Amino acid sequence: MADALLEVIDLAVTFHTANGPVQAVKGISYRLGRGETLAVLGESGSGKSVSASAIMNLLDMPPAEIVRGRILYEGRDLLTLNHEERRQINGRKIAMVFQDPLSHLNPVYPVGWQIAETMTAHGRPKREAEARALELVRRVGIPEPETALAKYPHEFSGGQRQRLMIAMALALKPDILIADEPTTALDVTVQAEILQLLEELQAETGMGLLLITHDLGVVAEVADRVVVMNGGEIVEEGEAGEVYRNPKHPYTKKLIDAAPGKGEMRRPEGANEPLLKVRNVSKLYGNFAGLREASFDLQPGETLAIVGESGSGKSTLAKVLMRLEEANSGTAHYKGRDLLAMTPRETASIRREIQMVFQDPTQSLNPRMTVFDLVSEAWVIHPSVLPRLRWRERVGELLAEVGLAPEHMRRYPHQFSGGQRQRIAIARALALEPDLIVCDEAVSALDVSVQAQVIALLERLQREHGIAFVFIAHDLALVRDFADHVLVMKGGHIVEQGTVRQVFETPREDYTRALLAAGLDADPKQQAERRRLRQEGLAAAQ
Incomplete structure (x- = not known):
């Protein structure tokens, strides 16, 4: 790694709070080479995002204080540069993609203007910047790029907003891209597309990619090396496959053991009288059908998972069941009473029995x-x-x-x-x-070990109290471990449903097979085989 682009040396960051100093980062060191992907893996509070913010000079100081350390970019210590010198590097040489693009895109300006501003702020002529913005939007796969430039952030899906953030970050062809949890809340197919896009752009430009993540599947898919952080310290580092196969530190072993998708699939018991019986439920938004003729049963004490891409109707179905949206037709009988026909007073009285955990x-x-x-x-x-x-x-x-x-x-x-x-x-x-909990991506933002802890809690409560779950998720490995039955949705329709074993082992629909193929495995060796099969499938299709 003689050609290291970035070196973090003995970096320590403390936050001064009302309750005393908090050591967020405790003397960490790592290097990023040209053309390399280095994953910084760890749970919330491990210090991974704080260290990335220090590289970009984004820490609020105070309350933060960089107690010691150096951050070298091509041999220059970024911590010693003045404001103007840092402006010449941030965005131009080192760029960053954040976890929540909606929070980092300005809602009052068109996205084309925002991408172009990245370049005009560094002295590029306006016309050149606008042409480059169009080129970038086309390159990251936004449909109808000429029209898209005039749209505002809220007019795009979550995956498209993340693509726009990537376009903005790459506008000035940086040497280093820091991606902070870039795929956490994305559906599996969109996640796969974003990771593939990052790899393609990296191959084209030779940039170093510093990937901040808590997802072992993402590490397995794209990382060359991995640094594992816990409590502000680096507890392990090495080649991604070697760290997975032979973890040395107990914390790393705990993360790997907590990765979903390896346990036994559930075997649902025989059919009883359903707790929830949904028949032909539809929801229209003007001329657009957000939900079309949805029908399914949920048994007491079982978990029904709903999977599908953004816009498939998963959350619409959940909101209709909770009476947060009014269905246009259909019935949803809960313990024999139609939820969709209840008066507001009756709905309020039954809230104790049916609860919801929202995505955000x-x-x-x-x-x-x-x-x-x-x-x-x-x-x-x-x-x-x-x-x-x-x-x-x-x-x-x-x-x-x-x-x-x-x-x-x-x-x-x-x-x-x-x-x-x-x-x-x-x-x-x-x-x-409650007797029924509707979980709309309820664990998508959780670290892998916390996710495992929460799922274990939900399973225990399910055993002890007979709670049923409607579990909306994009993590198919988690669905495989936790659910009894699965609904697969696309374009407002339920295109496939069955037990977990039926859907995962013998899927009937091409769409279901595509979703399963896009899922990530925490084992780099297994993920490499998945990628090979996926690429062979694409080549055969062409």
């Missing part, structure tokens, strides 16, 4: 309420569930069950990471001990 906890948790208030609000609405004297004790128990500390109940949502906020949302849903 930032939007579903009230930022002005403490964690205690958020979780205990359920008992304010349904006071017969728990005596008030037990509220604080029970909130602490629920937080402990989802992997948080009881003392966290005094904090507000903004003081937690995205994964921690989702755990709070799950604790809130469990507060009423």
Whole structure:
């Protein structure tokens, strides 16, 4: 690695908080070579994103303080450069793609203007910048690129917004691209496309790719080497396949053991009277059918997974069942009563039995309420569930069950990471001990070991209390381990359904086979074989 583009040497970062200093990064060192993909793997709070922010000079100082260390780009210490010198490097030589593109794209400007501004801010002529923006939008696979330049961020899907962020980051042909969880919330096929795009662009330009992730499947797909972080320290590093096959540190072993997709598939019991019986449910948005003639049964105490790409109708189906959207036709009988025909008063009364965990906890948790208030609000609405004297004790128990500390109940949502906020949302849903929980990508933002912990919690609650789950997910390995039955949706239709074993081992539809082929395996050797088969399939199709 004599040709290292980037060297992080003994970097230490401390945050000064009201409760004292917090050592987020504790003297880490790693190198990134030209044309290499280095994955920085770790859970929330491990320090991986803090170290990346330090490279880009994005830390708020204070409260952050870089206590010691050097960050060398082509031999120059970035930490010693002044503001103007850093401006010449950020964006031009080192660019970054963030986890949530909607938060980093300006909602009031067309995307074409935003991509061009990346270049005009560094002195490129406007006309040249606009031509380059069109070229980039076309290169990253946005449909109708000429029209797309005039659109605003909200007019694109999540995967398309991430592609636009990549286009913006690559506008000035940087030497280094830092990608911070670029595929976390994306469907499997879109995730595969984004990773393939990054690889193609890397091959074209020779840039070094620093990939921040908690997903072992992503590491297996694209990484040459991996650095494993825990508690602000690097606990292991090496070639990706070797680290997976022969992990040295207990933490690395824990991450690998927690990866889904390796356990026994469930064998559902014989059919009983369904807890939920959905028949011919449709939802129209003007002339667009978001949901078409959906029908399925859910047995008590079972998990029904719903998979499909963005726009397939998964979340629309969940919202219709929760009466957050009104169906245009069809029935949904829960314990013999049609949810879709209930009055508002009847719907409110049944909320105790049916809860929902939403995909984005930032939007579903009230930022002005403490964690205690958020979780205990359920008992304010349904006071017969728990005596008030037990509220604080029970909130602490629920937080402990989802992997948080009881003392966290005094904090507000903004003081937690995205994964921690989702755990709070799950604790809130469990507060009423419901019979049915609708999970809309409820664990997609969680670290692999926390995800395994939450799934184990849901399985235990399912065994002990007979809770049924409607489980919307894009992680097929997780669905394989957790679900009893699977619905596959496309374009508002249910195109296939059956037991997990039927759908995963003998899929009937080409679309289902494509989804399964796009899934990532945590084992680099297995993932390389999947990629080979996928490429052979594409070549045969052509």
